[in-house]
Amino acid sequence: MRAVNIAPSLLSADFAAIADQIRMVENAGADLLHLDSMDGRFVPNLTWGPKIVADLRKLTTLPFDCHLMIVEPERYVDEFRKAGADYITFHYEATPHAHRLLQYLRSIGAKAGIGINPATPVGMLVDIIEDIDLLLVMSVNPGFGGQPFIERALVKLAEARALIDQRNPSCLLEVDGGIGLANIERAVEAGATVLVAGSSVFAAADPPETLRDLRRRVEAVARPR
Ligand code: DX5
Ligand code: ZN
Numbered sequence: 067m068r069a070v071n072i073a074p075s076l077l078s079a080d081f082a083a084i085a086d087q088i089r090m091v092e093n094a095g096a097d098l099l100h101l102d103s104m105d106g107r108f109v110p111n112l113t114w115g116p117k118i119v120a121d122l123r124k125l126t127t128l129p130f131d132c133h134l135m136i137v138e139p140e141r142y143v144d145e146f147r148k149a150g151a152d153y154i155t156f157h158y159e160a161t162p163h164a165h166r167l168l169q170y171l172r173s174i175g176a177k178a179g180i181g182i183n184p185a186t187p188v189g190m191l192v193d194i195i196e197d198i199d200l201l202l203v204m205s206v207n208p209g210f211g212g213q214p215f216i217e218r219a220l221v222k223l224a225e226a227r228a229l230i231d232q233r234n235p236s237c238l239l240e241v242d243g244g245i246g247l248a249n250i251e252r253a254v255e256a257g258a259t260v261l262v263a264g265s266s267v268f269a270a271a272d273p274p275e276t277l278r279d280l281r282r283r284v285e286a287v288a289r290p291r
Pocket of ligand 2: 075100101102242262
């Protein structure tokens with residue numbers, strides 16, 4: 067992994083041409099592919115499950131960053147892992163057993179990710195920070211691409227960065243929602259090391275050039291970690 071990584075979110079890609087879309091972001095320098103699974107219960111939208119992840123796995127060697135916006139995530143993580151998920155991120159708000167599930171994810175060879183919604187404070191993770199490989203700060207309410215960035219997320223990223231530096235420095239810090247040319251530097255300066263970008267890449271007039279522009283901006287402010 068780089069000091070700072072860009073993860074295009076396929077939620078905003080054209081699935082009728084998904085192989086081309088993946089090749090495009092891979093060639094333009096994506097570090098991870100961010101795959102949003104939604105169940106219509108945890109969030110008011112539906113996307114895909116493990117079958118689609120397994121099919122996509124054949125198209126690229128990029129690591130898969132699977133973001134599960136589903137209730138009872140413990141019921142499905144084995145299937146996502148078998149489908150080829152490298153990082154599996156569930157939501158703090160979606161299970162009463164976050165500690166158990168983080169440990170389980172590591173036991174099946176996945177990187178253990180946990181996400182927090184805009185209303186959930188970083189402090190809720192104080193007692194499990196050592197068990198986390200990827201901490202996801204949501205900068206929109208999950209469910210849809212193309213929503214405006216919630217500025218408060220920058221404060222939460224800085225709080226999460228402090229907690230990570232103190233207790234688990236190898237933990238990745240991801241931000242997801244509303245990231246684009248207008249704010250990517252500020253997210254990196256606040257401490258993010260994985261930047262999810264959906265509509266800012268796939269809905270751009272020139273997606274590969276936009277991704278390269280995001281990369282240049284990230285590199286200009288990234289600090290070695
Ligand atoms: C939203 C998803 C995001 C989404 C972000 O719930 O978790 O990954 O794709 O889209 P943008 O970057 O357009 O805000
Ligand atoms: Zn996501």
